[in-house]
Amino acid sequence: MERNLTRVRDHIETAALRAGRRPSDVRIIAVTKSVGLPEVHALWKLGVRDFAENRLDSAREKIAGFTFRPTWHMIGNVQRRKAREVVQLFDAIDAVDRPELALELEKRCAELGRTLPVLLEVNVSHEATKHGVGPEQLPGLLDAVDQCPHLRAEGLMTMAPFEADPEATRPVFATLRELADQYGLHELSMGMTNDYQVAVEEGATQVRIGTALFEQ
DSSP: OHHHHHHHHHHHHHHHHHTTOOGGGOEEEEEOTTSOHHHHHHHHHTTOOEEEESOHHHHHHHHHTOSSOOEEEEOSOOOGGGHHHHHHHOSEEEEEOSHHHHHHHHHHHHHHTOOEEEEEEBOTTOOTTSOSBOGGGHHHHHHHHHTOTTEEEEEEEOOOOOOSSGGGGHHHHHHHHHHHHHTTOOEEEOOOTTTHHHHHHTTOSEEEESHHHHOO
16 A cells, blocks of 8 residues: 555656646545545555545444544535534535535534535536536535535535546546636645546646555
């Protein structure tokens, strides 16, 4: 795992420098849905401080069993009936994809006395199988979040289509960066194992990495 993490960090550094960026401006969000608590502990010891889960069932044991307190990101689709538990467990919600969810999260945050950073999910590629608003619907979602005093909109996230050639994802990432610039948002969560180097070149501040960290 240490060798894998070093490789990912090296790739991020190379991509960032190629784009005239500082490698330190890119955070690795370790996606731990396919591994257990020992792997989370190992990554913590190696300096990773951000971890992501997309399902409550997978997240509960890891979050409860972790002695230290990293930043736990919810990256999956959040059902409104599970919003209270999501707010209880997670430190950041990275996939707010509809105004109704924003209002439900606001209600639960107010009840629990929490203010959470959120990312708004944009379906840049308009894929039917992906969540998120289209770029043309983003202003409405931003307005909804702005009306929620316990939510702090920090940026945008997207999932690009899987492409055999990662270069084909570049327009998706460039569009998300342009949207973030347009609305004055500073966090860009984009890029996964297959395409994170392209995402970094296009301005990603967070990359969500699973397979590349845990493959044998």
